[in-house]
């Protein structure tokens with residue numbers, strides 16, 4: 521990336537950062553991205569998206585895709601940077617402004633080499649990653665049609681600049697959410713024998729749920745169950761009639777994921793019945809585990825080394841990423857690139873180092889034509 525071009529991308533990143541928009545409301549962001557792509561005469565696909573943009577460079581086959589996410593979070597920024605968010609309560613605290621500027625740079629770079637590109641590169645600027653429904657919207661709009669491999673990145677504040685990690689197979693987890701509703705019988709706090717105390721039963725359910733990862737699945741499998749909300753009652757001298765528990769389950773293995781709702785149901789029904797209460801489970805399935813195609817993971821690491829990154833094979837993580845939806849449809853890989861922030865993703869003081877941008881543009885601009893060549897080789 522030339523110095524001039526990198527400065528331009530940093531300016532664009534700062535403009536995005538000053539003007540963050542929440543998931544599915546990225547209207548001004550979409551307009552900005554569209555304008556910046558049009559400045560380079562880059563072709564846009566008419567997919568009829570409410571927010572988000574899909575661009576394409578090159579001609580013919582094969583076709584690969586690159587993806588950036590564009591949405592921000594409901595967080596009040598606490599940095600004192602000149603490019604701090606101008607929208608109170610909304611912040612690019614996950615660095616999607618960085619990802620967007622990187623893929624803008626790649627689009628412009630590839631456009632300059634368009635005549636020598638051995639195929640087409642489609643660049644997805646995806647809305648609503650944080651709410652895990654943006655990838656689905658793009659897939660439904662046809663953004664993956666004809667795509668033979670897809671590549672994406674996330675900045676990693678805990679990694680130093682110049683470091684890139686990924687792994688073959690499961691990188692991120694299945695992300696599921698649950699709500700448990702308990703129905704007992706209200707009573708005066710002084711006469712618990714007249715009621716069915718949902719707080720005591722709910723407490724036992726929280727404890728019992730901890731045995732699910734520890735005692736119902738092999739210790740070699742990754743299962744995390746966290747209860748994150750325990751809501752009941754509204755005063756000091758009444759035992760509440762009902763109670764709600766909420767939380768999340770994270771897994772990597774699909775068979776284990778599928779077995780968990782029945783196990784939770786059996787546990788909560790058994791405990792509730794022992795006290796004459798009743799319980800029900802609402803299970804809200806989120807994005808699937810992100811499973812990198814081994815061959816493309818090795819390719820991405822190899823390209824990274826050739827591009828000057830220090831590389832490491834990442835450990836699997838229990839977080840989620842809606843790029844996983846793409847990888848359920850086409851092969852590909854998602855990589856983490858060091859952004860060296862003292863504060864982590866989703867923190868109000870998150871402040872990634874902008875010098876991540878130039879090398880990342882170089883990396884994907886070099887990877888894309890080589891991936892086209894490798895895809896084509898596959899078909900012969």
Ligand SMILES: [Zn+2]
Pocket residue numbers: 613614650865866
């Ligand atoms: Zn995030």
Ligand SMILES: [Zn+2]
Pocket residue numbers: 614615616649674
């Ligand atoms: Zn993110």
